[in-house]
Amino acid sequence: xxxxxxxxxxxxxxxxxxxxxxxxxxxxxxxWLDPELIKKILDDAYYYECPKCNSxxxxxxxxxxxxxxxxxxxSTAENLDVKQQILRKYEVIDENNEIIRPSFRDLPQGEQTVxxxxxxxxxxxxxxxxxxxxxxxxxxxxxxxNNSKKKDNNL
Ligand SMILES: [Zn+2]
Numbered sequence: 001x002x003x004x005x006x007x008x009x010x011x012x013x014x015x016x017x018x019x020x021x022x023x024x025x026x027x028x029x030x031x032w033l034d035p036e037l038i039k040k041i042l043d044d045a046y047y048y049e050c051p052k053c054n055s056x057x058x059x060x061x062x063x064x065x066x067x068x069x070x071x072x073x074x075s076t077a078e079n080l081d082v083k084q085q086i087l088r089k090y091e092v093i094d095e096n097n098e099i100i101r102p103s104f105r106d107l108p109q110g111e112q113t114v115x116x117x118x119x120x121x122x123x124x125x126x127x128x129x130x131x132x133x134x135x136x137x138x139x140x141x142x143x144x145x146n147n148s149k150k151k152d153n154n155l
Contacts, residue, residue, distance in 0.1 A: 003066040005034045014050035023048045028064035046076045068102045
């Protein structure tokens with residue numbers, strides 16, 4: 001299947017201490033499979049903690065959205081109003097800024113093999129988890145999401 005939610009990793013530089021560290025995020029989001037990831041965009045959940053100085057670093061990047069109305073880019077650096085306007089235009093969110101869950105019937109021809117509702121969706125989620133694990137293993141990453149544990153211990 002083309003244009004699935006795609007998770008990638010990248011090294012970023014902490015603007016406070018210049019430390020280089022790797023993060024993972026969704027370079028593209030398929031709203032049929034992962035509509036809940038749109039919430040990350042609306043909440044601007046693209047802050048990553050520097051493992052060295054614990055500063056919160058914002059990831060300024062463009063994310064490709066694949067939805068029933070087409071494909072478009074959205075920047076994490078835009079303010080919320082602009083993001084909501086774009087997402088509303090493509091009917092990814094409604095006028096109350098609630099995420100619209102597309103029906104699997106709206107899938108383009110040739111991509112209908114994932115039909116089957118929640119089973120297909122949870123299968124793909126498992127696949128994504130596998131990809132995520134492979135990225136972490138391949139690049140010998142420290143999982144950036146483990147830092148929260150470290151912080152708790154320090155408190
Ligand atoms: Zn830092």
